[in-house]
Amino acid sequence: MIDELERVRTFGADVPAPHDEAEQAARAALARAIRRDERVTAREGIAASRRPRRRVWLVWVTAAAATAIVVVIVSGVVGSGSAGGPQTASAAVFTKLAAVAKAQPSFAPGPGQYLYVDSVQSNASDAPEVGCTMYVPEHRQIWIGADGSGRLLENDGQATFPSARDRAACARAGLLGSAAPNTYDNWFAARCLSLGPVNLEDLPPDPVALRAMLDARHIEGGPHGPAEDFVQIGDLLRETDASPALRAAIYKVAATIPGVEVLGPARDHSGRLGIGLAYGHSGGRSELILDPRTSALLGELTTDSAGKLVGWAVYLRSRIVNGLPRRPPAPLRPACVNGGGRTVQEPDGSGVTTG
Amino acid sequence: MGARLLTGGASTDTTAIARSITRPDAFSVIFDRHFRGVHRYLSRRVGSGLADDLASATFTVAFERRHSFRTDSNSALPWLLGIATNLLRNHRRSEQRALETVARLGATGAASAGVAPTDDRDVAGALASLDPDQRDVLLLYAWADLSYEEIAATLGVPIGTVRSRISRARAHLRSELSAPATAGARKEDR
Numbered sequence: 125m126i127d128e129l130e131r132v133r134t135f136g137a138d139v140p141a142p143h144d145e146a147e148q149a150a151r152a153a154l155a156r157a158i159r160r161d162e163r164v165t166a167r168e169g170i171a172a173s174r175r176p177r178r179r180v181w182l183v184w185v186t187a188a189a190a191t192a193i194v195v196v197i198v199s200g201v202v203g204s205g206s207a208g209g210p211q212t213a214s215a216a217v218f219t220k221l222a223a224v225a226k227a228q229p230s231f232a233p234g235p236g237q238y239l240y241v242d243s244v245q246s247n248a249s250d251a252p253e254v255g256c257t258m259y260v261p262e263h264r265q266i267w268i269g270a271d272g273s274g275r276l277l278e279n280d281g282q283a284t285f286p287s288a289r290d291r292a293a294c295a296r297a298g299l300l301g302s303a304a305p306n307t308y309d310n311w312f313a314a315r316c317l318s319l320g321p322v323n324l325e326d327l328p329p330d331p332v333a334l335r336a337m338l339d340a341r342h343i344e345g346g347p348h349g350p351a352e353d354f355v356q357i358g359d360l361l362r363e364t365d366a367s368p369a370l371r372a373a374i375y376k377v378a379a380t381i382p383g384v385e386v387l388g389p390a391r392d393h394s395g396r397l398g399i400g401l402a403y404g405h406s407g408g409r410s411e412l413i414l415d416p417r418t419s420a421l422l423g424e425l426t427t428d429s430a431g432k433l434v435g436w437a438v439y440l441r442s443r444i445v446n447g448l449p450r451r452p453p454a455p456l457r458p459a460c461v462n463g464g465g466r467t468v469q470e471p472d473g474s475g476v477t478t479g
Numbered sequence: 480m481g482a483r484l485l486t487g488g489a490s491t492d493t494t495a496i497a498r499s500i501t502r503p504d505a506f507s508v509i510f511d512r513h514f515r516g517v518h519r520y521l522s523r524r525v526g527s528g529l530a531d532d533l534a535s536a537t538f539t540v541a542f543e544r545r546h547s548f549r550t551d552s553n554s555a556l557p558w559l560l561g562i563a564t565n566l567l568r569n570h571r572r573s574e575q576r577a578l579e580t581v582a583r584l585g586a587t588g589a590a591s592a593g594v595a596p597t598d599d600r601d602v603a604g605a606l607a608s609l610d611p612d613q614r615d616v617l618l619l620y621a622w623a624d625l626s627y628e629e630i631a632a633t634l635g636v637p638i639g640t641v642r643s644r645i646s647r648a649r650a651h652l653r654s655e656l657s658a659p660a661t662a663g664a665r666k667e668d669r
Contacts, residue, residue, distance in 0.1 A: 128652040132621045135602040139522040150535035157539045161503045
């Protein structure tokens with residue numbers, strides 16, 4: 125006798141396939157959403173920022189004195205790491221950074237507090253059919269509350285071009301208008317922003333367990349292999365409130381990635397000196413510049429297989445602040461569910477994301 | 480950052496979605512792979528007309544929420560069906576009406592206008608009388624072939640809740656379907 129579950133399984137099983145028109149309409153709707161996102165994807169980052177670049181005002185004042193100190197520290201880190209022990213040079217560097225990270229103060233915002241990160245980044249905007257490449261620097265300030273609420277304020281800078289030929293090609297194609305400076309001011313209800321690409325509370329501060337999660341791609345998904353490992357390590361170091369123990373574990377995991385190149389003393393796009401580590405692969409090369417005194421990520425840079433700059437970022441300041449710089453333009457509720465939400469444009473030009 | 484542009488191939492759903500974070504057009508492959516499966520599931524639940532709209536919405540919502548995609552498998556289908564199920568919650572009355580119509584008249588909303596077999600009328604009536612949350616879980620299990628674990632992850636409920644909902648749903652269906660006459664039709668004839 126057929127049981128009740130089998131009867132349910134056969135019920136309505138002969139539904140027709142969708143009409144071509146319906147499928148095409150749905151495909152077109154998705155394509156529209158993708159185009160919208162492509163226009164703003166470099167600006168409206170929810171969750172982890174995947175941002176690179178540019179210097180500006182900060183840090184110049186102390187440049188001379190700091191440089192001298194950092195050179196000594198970097199030399200120490202790199203020098204001992206290359207000393208021919210059983211570890212690779214990169215493993216030795218990451219292991220030292222792990223020790224530094226563990227000694228740092230906690231960066232977790234308490235109730236009513238926010239993690240504030242000030243950064244600048246730029247990614248290549250390509251129009252290969254007309255021979256145009258340009259870089260629009262984006263000054264990005266983010267306030268991330270312990271409850272996942274916060275604000276993302278971004279200001280576009282003036283576009284730069286790798287060559288006069290690119291500039292002319294971009295101008296001929298009418299693309300310079302899109303390089304005009306813009307401001308994006310986005311506010312987020314609770315749970316709409318996340319501190320890092322995942323909930324860091326879900327990550328174990330034990331490097332073995334963390335490595336297992338990375339290997340299984342339970343942290344971010346993505347393809348397997350050391351190149352992606354290196355990218356995901358970078359993801360875990362930006363705009364996060366990872367505890368000192370977790371940051372130490374992240375660096376210990378990084379020490380196990382084969383094929384990482386130690387660049388030695390290297391400067392980020394703001395001119396700050398740190399220690400450079402890179403991973404090169406068939407598709408290009410990713411570089412991280414790390415502060416040997418604090419283990420902080422100073423900047424990063426990506427090039428493609430031809431050596432062309434894909435993008436860069438510099439992380440200028442990170443600190444805990446006791447509030448937002450101004451009141452949001454509208455109530456930030458309801459809270460998001462599972463990171464999802466909807467964005468409403470407010471009359472003052474701000475975007476407000478709620479659940 | 481742009482690094483993700485440079486890594487790996489898009490052989491799995493997980494890879495494609497990860498890539499779409501920095502290359503949004505990579506999400507198109509998810510549509511290509513799963514639109515028909517999602518549409519079929521929705522069509523069985525609310526008929527093809529509403530399924531057209533909901534299936535379309537499922538993919539645009541999924542695209543907007545791709546940052547939060549997490550899976551232990553390489554298929555995005557459970558995740559997509561979870562989004563579809565959430566969208567269906569705004570259309571429970573439509574589903575209810577469709578089931579009751581089949582139970583009463585035997586005409587399936589999605590298929591032909593002919594008289595449905597008696598068993599279909601009985602099953603429609605039994606499904607119509609189910610608690611909506613139990614129906615969601617049961618149909619993800621019976622029609623979408625999701626495991627208990629996948630349903631739990633998809634709906635964001637504990638696996639014990641999935642087990643108990645399926646168990647209660649099956650018990651309810653057994654009771655409804657064990658009646659000697661056409662349950663749905665009998666109820667409507669009262």
